[in-house]
Amino acid sequence: MxxxxxxxxxxxxxxxxxxxxxxxxxxxxxxxxxxxxxxxxxKTTNTLVKLWQSYQQDDIQGFSDILLQLENHQAELIKALFQAQPQRQLLSQLDTELQVITLHAKQKTLHEAALLAHGExxxxxxxxxxxxxxxxxxxxxxxxxxxxxxxxxxxxxxxxxxxxxxxxxxxxxxxxxxxxxxxxxxxxxxxxxxxxxxxxxxxxxxxxxxxxxxxxTQGVFSTDPRKVASAIKYPKICRAQAHLLARLGNPVLHAKTLSPLKHTNIKLQVRSSFDVEATPTEIVKEGYSKAKRFITTFDDLDLIRVDALAQGEVSELSHLIQHSIHQFTTKGEAFLLIPAQSTHRVLKVLSGRANIVESALQGFAIVASSADIAQLQTLAAQLLNEQNVVVRFNHQDKEYALFLTDQAIDSDVLAILHDQLVSKDRELAVVIAGLGNVGEVFVQQCQHQVARLQQQFDVKVVALVRSKKMLFSANGIALNTWQQQWENESNTYSNEELIERIGELDYEHKVVIDITASEAFSDLYPQLINQDCHLISANKYAGTAQSAWYQQLCEQLFERNLYWRYNTSVGAGLPINFALADLQHSGDRITHIDGVFSGTLSWLCSSFDGSQTFSSLVLEAQKMGYTEPDPREDLSGRDMQRKLLILARDIGLTLDLADIELEPLMPQELAQGSWDEFLTRREELDVFYEQQYQSALAQEKVLRYTGSLHVLESGKVKAKVGIAFVDKSSAIANLTPGDNIFVIKSVWYELNPLVLQGPGAGKEVTAAGIHSDLYWLVQMLK
Incomplete structure (x- = not known):
């Protein structure tokens, strides 16, 4: 156990x-x-230290008085907590130990460590x-x-x-x-x-x-909550920042506390014994928490410069004075920050190798991510100047900046610094799943788009996920070098690990952008929502799942006040979902949706003129990357069937895939067997298509593969995806090869339908459509 x-x-x-x-x-x-x-x-340890000092100074009366103070405190505790025999026994043990201390003091055999041990x-x-x-x-x-x-x-x-x-x-x-x-x-x-x-x-x-x-305290705060009411209690901080805070003298954790946890999975949390119900602060491994911002203050320090500082010497000095010592190097010289009351002892040990640079210093340190620290140091200097605080020494390191001053940083000044340097920005962590053709373009576009969004929101891409490996960085991935990071730092993962890592992200908001074509990944949506993730989907599977599952997903999103955008699941970058939503929000009622929702089938039907066989046109499209690896996926019409179902649900209809009639653009028999077997029977496809094409010509119409949704006056719905013969004058007949088209009729657009047309496929336009969804989400979160 x-x-x-x-x-x-x-x-x-x-x-x-x-x-x-x-x-x-x-x-x-x-x-x-x-x-x-x-x-x-x-304060028992402090009292024992005073007892030791009085012993060293041969202050017999002082020693006796302090020992009595210790005895009284311990006896009070024992008498208040115990009755009868346990009380007598504990008091007797205490008395014996105090007598031993007295004896050793008289015999001049008292040892400091053994004396200090009594408190614990x-x-x-x-x-x-x-x-x-x-x-x-x-x-x-x-x-x-x-x-x-x-x-x-x-x-x-x-x-x-x-x-x-x-x-x-x-x-x-x-x-x-x-x-x-x-x-x-x-x-x-x-x-x-x-x-x-x-x-x-x-x-x-x-x-x-x-x-x-x-x-x-209730946990680890951005600054002293007793001085600044708006101090932020962080639910998670990384071990490196906790260690840095300890080295800078922050009292929450001892400087050595974290070292035994290296290379272990032992969890560490800071909790309040005065408020047991308060949420703790977890100290987590690197990569499991983004860098936070802190201001930690100093009182009564001396700054000394040391020549030839030996390895391990700072630890020995810290142990000697029973206090943490911060060490840093600037311009090739080593400096130590020492509590003023201990400076004499330190200088004595360093025997001529050290001298005081500044004494009786107050001040503070800013701790933040390396990307932010230079800007924060500049801003802090401006704020101190405005508050007439004189800075005697300033030092910037990789992840912190020191300001050593003449005067103490009072609560008012600290509150101003905290408000300007620390106060929590609006944050959005972005997880991108799917790094195929569209996914790679989307990540490339992110370099510009995230910089644009940063003006309104703190947006960071924290994870890139493929089917077998992921790259995860809670502080954010450098988008200009993500491929190199992927090569060096990506790891295999399980779905459980992915959900756990996303759940541990301590951002104000999180969004998972699904650019996969994976039904298995869409099955994770309920778990992602449980981790308070917004969703953006180019993946059609969740939007076309069974009605009960889909409705439960929507209810789950509503209960948690989360958003789900999926505009690119239909029409790539075309704003069809936005258009349908706007019509309904304005009070209109949609009655018909017709169109061509597949860029592949649009290109095939619009390009065919009888000069070459239909199967050769299919192979040409496959070679150009317009089709799925097995083009029969496109010819089956299932992709368009899913898209029509998404549109139906967008206008409030409760349908499933089985409610949409499906007619493939090939003989049913060709769906069986391998692709190589299909190729040996490709003439059957040519005969099938030629017959359909000639039938359309005979009626002076053109062949297109369309989706059609009709809401009847009775409320019944007719929905079909399949071959259609359309008038030569219609917008669908004159479609540019590769384009999608949506012809929408409503109460207000009955006689003159609303038409949306444009590229329905393509890496760039699809990626841009996903960015549109991301931009929309940021505006909603604002």
């Missing part, structure tokens, strides 16, 4: 009431075998015993029995074995965060706020399925 690791920070355990609240979360969300990692309660030890013991008191099988565990380091490096294989041995029973384990041991059994710490790191390490070692970091 998959295990889950839950981590609770100090603010979640700051009082007896908070312990009780955490216990309820554990009872609701944990099962036997899961692990809970805890930090020291409230006390939290784990209290929570574990309290859960046991509530009847939950729980056991508190000292992580020094689980995590071992040698020369500062974790012994992963040994630690994995230790976890398997120590955490094998079907109980809930409450594990101390922050601490570990070295090979000599000395206590070591994992860095300030290292309990997050402990949680993800443990998850890796026990092969957990997920980690939940429970904290005092």
């Amino acid at each position: 998959a295990k889950v690791v839950h981590k609770f920070g100090g603010s979640s355990l700051s009082s007896a009431e908070r312990y009780q609240a955490v216990a309820q979360i554990v009872l609701s969300h944990c099962r036997a075998g899961d692990c809970v990692v805890v930090s020291a309660a409230g 030890l006390w939290s784990a013991r209290i929570l574990g015993c309290y859960l046991t008191q509530l009847g939950f099988a729980a056991r508190h565990v000292d992580a020094r029995r689980l995590f071992t380091l040698h020369q500062g490096q974790l012994l992963h294989q040994q630690n994995k074995r230790s976890c398997a041995e120590q955490l094998s029973e079907r109980v809930l384990y409450v594990v101390t965060g922050f601490i570990a041991s070295d090979v000599a059994n000395n206590t070591v710490t994992l860095g300030r706020n290292g309990s997050d790191y402990s949680a993800t390490l443990l998850a890796n070692y026990i092969d957990a399925s997920a980690v939940s970091i429970w904290t005092d």
Whole structure:
């Protein structure tokens, strides 16, 4: 059974009431075998650090006062949570440990890491015993029995074995965060706020399925929600941005937290222990979330320049001062941002290799995608100038920009920066399925069209899908190099994986553009709608499915307030669906639709003049790419039958394919067998067509292959696709070879029909028609 690791920070355990609240979360969300990692309660670690400092300074009275403060806090928790024997036992253990601390202090044998470890030890013991008191099988565990380091490096294989041995029973384990041991059994710490790191390490070692970091915020926000009311809580952010935020000192996650999750499928989420019902923020793998925008602020930092900075030295310094340190390089020089109260210790360790460049700095960092950061830096500089904020140091990197200032960035200035730099734009993620002739042209046209749409909406093509492989990038695919990206980065996929990836896209809007001719892909439409996707279809299968399925699909779209455009499924780029909709919206009622809806059959019938056999004309059309690979698909009339059904449903008729009479443009017997067998019998097609052609001439008419829909006064419908003999004077008779034509009669267009005519096939016009649907969708979403 998959295990889950839950981590609770100090603010979640700051009082007896908070312990009780955490216990309820554990009872609701944990099962036997899961692990809970805890930090020291409230400000306990800060108090222990002060205790250590007083010890180093030989401040006996200060040491005694701080120790009493620690004792009082822990005793208050124990007395509020426990009764009788458990209370006496826990108080006795606390007293013994405090006496040991006092003894070591007197003997000058007190060690910093061992002292700081008490905060987590006390939290784990209290929570574990309290859960046991509530009847939950729980056991508190000292992580020094689980995590071992040698020369500062974790012994992963040994630690994995230790976890398997120590955490094998079907109980809930409450594990101390922050601490570990070295090979000599000395206590070591994992860095300030290292309990997050402990949680993800443990998850890796026990092969957990997920980690939940429970904290005092509802998730990860675009900026501090306590300072900016309009701060955006993001449902997903990628691991790289989370790691960058941690390096910049953002308190939500510890800088090392994400490293144990590399190359794993362990899910990580940040949740609120103060608002359990709030939606969490998921920290997801690269490619599963687009880059977000953040502003994270700084207080009281020093900027120092370092000569000959060694590899791993920043981590050692960070561990020394128990605080994250941001490092960057500009113009070949290495800089560190250090909390001002720790600068002296850092300079002492660096022994003459470092000097202070700027001191007592405030400021902020903008984090965003590499494509946006330069523009955001320029805009931020303008805004700061307008607000009379003096910038003392500025640095731009690939995905962030630093502004270090004299004055603190107060709530008003931060709100202005957030409004101008971060506030959520309208976003549309585009998934394109089908990269055949039309699909490739559509993607090529996207380079211009998306740039045009960007003026109104943030539109990004995030996925390209073929029948066996897909290219997926949540941040957007570079359309000018998509073929190269496809070669290097596309992967095989299953339909389940495709739906999952689309569902994980954290965009305001999503649209799937179906340029396939696949019935199987159209079967995915209900699942795509469940992922809140709009649909644009050049594929005719969904629009001609059985009435019950089709109606359910339409209802599903309506319930979710989603759009479905499919103008190119009939007439390529001709706006026939728009025309029918406009007529009906204006109050008109359509009574007849006649026409030629196949560019292939239009070309064949209009080009035939008796100078060559009909079969040779078919082979010529096949060679030019006008037909399907097997031209009998065109001659069968089924494609036109589907198109007529789509038009019928567009005007509100409830029909199925079986309700439309179908007469093929070939003898029925020729539909059987292979294409090679057909070729040996092609004369039968020539005889068939010649007979029809001569019959039309005898009536002084011309042969065309048409679709006809007639709504009778009684409400009954007559629908047929087949051979028709039409008057030589009619628009259908004089059709340009390859064109489609739609002749529409209505109450208002009864005597003088509305005629739409133009190319009914072709890569460019069809792709342009799909772009028309996309443009329409963007206007509707605005």
